[in-house]
Every structure is written in structure tokens, then in C-alpha cells.
Amino acid sequence: MDDAHALISRSAVRLARVLADGTLQSLAQAIATCGPEWSLRRQQAAQVVPQPQLRALVYELLAAWQQDAPQVTPAELALALRTAAAAVKAEREAQSVELLWTGPLTSGATMRRTDQA
Secondary structure (H helix, E strand, O other): OOHHHHHHHHHHHHHHHHOOHHHHHHHHHHHHOOOOOHHHHHHHHHHHOOOHHHHHHHHHHHHHHHHHOOOOOHHHHHHHHHHHHHHHHHHHHHOOOOOOOOOOOOOOOOOOOHHHO
């Protein structure tokens, strides 16, 4: 993988970790169908991601794409975003949280298991 594609991949994963899946899919669609003008790409991204902090991350991706990886096509970037979204989703689904009580026994409070309800 060359440097440009590695940069895009890292940026896509970073976005996939913080954006909701639906938002990321909408962003990928907007990028895949965007025109060649960078200002239009920026506008379309702003419409898809309304939160300023998250939009700033999208702008970072677009700036890196424009400056460091302009040979990457919109379709390739959209695919990278969709692939990163799928990978992050699979990673999240593989994780689980279990409650474990290790404290002292209490005489007044009883614990009720939710799977007994």
C-alpha cells in the first residue's frame, strides 16, 4: 500500500470510530457522487455532518485527500470509508461488557439478575 492510500485508510478509520454508521455511509455516498471541485466536496460534507467538531475531522480528511493523495478517486475514498465503517462495526460487535461484583457482601441490599426477569 502506498503512502497516499495508507493516509486515506488511517483517516477513514479515525472517522469511522467517531461518526455514527448512518452518517458515515451518507458521507461516503456524498463523496462518491461529488464533482471535481474541492469547494463543492467540502460543501457536501458539511451538509452530511452538521456537528462542528465532527465536521472538522471530515475537513481534515478532505484536506489530506486534496494535498497528499489527490490521485485517490472519490470512489476509492468512499470505499475506504465504507470498509472502515464495516471494520469498526465488527470490532464493536465483538466486544461485550459484563458486570462483576467483587465487593463485600451486604446484608440489606439484594442484587437481582436481569436475565431472571
